[in-house]
Amino acid sequence: MPTTGSPTAEKLTPAQAWSRLAEGNRTWAAGNRKCPEESVQRRQEAAPTQNPFAVVVTCIDSRLPPETVFDQGVGALFVVRTGAQTVDDLVTGSIEYGPVEHSTPLIVVMGHQRCGAVKATVESLEKNHPLPKHLNSIVDSVKPAYEQARAKGGDIVDQTIRSQTLSTVAKLAADPALSPMVGKGTLGLVAAYYSLDTGQVSVLQTIGFRPS
Numbered sequence: 460m461p462t463t464g465s466p467t468a469e470k471l472t473p474a475q476a477w478s479r480l481a482e483g484n485r486t487w488a489a490g491n492r493k494c495p496e497e498s499v500q501r502r503q504e505a506a507p508t509q510n511p512f513a514v515v516v517t518c519i520d521s522r523l524p525p526e527t528v529f530d531q532g533v534g535a536l537f538v539v540r541t542g543a544q545t546v547d548d549l550v551t552g553s554i555e556y557g558p559v560e561h562s563t564p565l566i567v568v569m570g571h572q573r574c575g576a577v578k579a580t581v582e583s584l585e586k587n588h589p590l591p592k593h594l595n596s597i598v599d600s601v602k603p604a605y606e607q608a609r610a611k612g613g614d615i616v617d618q619t620i621r622s623q624t625l626s627t628v629a630k631l632a633a634d635p636a637l638s639p640m641v642g643k644g645t646l647g648l649v650a651a652y653y654s655l656d657t658g659q660v661s662v663l664q665t666i667g668f669r670p671s
């Protein structure tokens with residue numbers, strides 16, 4: 460039986476899809492990555508069609524490529540990456556594509572430790588110094604999470620990273636194309652946090668399913 464999202468793989472539940480990602484992350488964090496499904500044969504099998512089992516939405520940071528930190532291969536994941544996992548209409552369309560067109564059962568939004576985009580946003584807001592051109596769009600998008608984090612106290616950058624991740628998940632869960640699937644139990648969402656220090660992904664929140 461295939462172990463990753465191959466074209467012939469069975470359709471997973473949201474809990475099963477998360478379980479598969481969590482298992483892959485454990486192998487990465489322990490230094491035992493198996494690098495599955497990267498053979499020439501696998502590439503040829505996947506060429507005609509695809510059936511990924513999860514959408515991963517994360518930051519552009521160079522240290523957390525999703526296929527690596529979840530130990531997955533070709534055809535397993537749809538990946539959408541923006542600074543500080545911010546979303547707008549265009550990005551949301553790319554996230555919707557998997558669940559709407561391929562019945563992908565899981566969306567993971569993953570923030571990460573020491574996020575440079577969030578750090579730059581916090582500095583910009585605290586010094587009242589806008590970033591140049593389009594970079595300031597990220598500041599605008601992260602600002603509500605920054606304000607929530609300020610109200611909570613603690614490490615402002617880390618709290619903003621967590622709030623931003625939860626906020627993105629909440630937006631996606633309320634999305635008109637996605638929320639009916641969440642209601643039916645065919646789509647789950649995870650807000651996750653990646654530690655650069657340990658390589659481990661931890662769960663901040665799940666919506667639409669309980670992790671098994």
Ligand SMILES: [Zn+2]
Nearest residue numbers: 518520574575
């Ligand atoms: Zn980042």
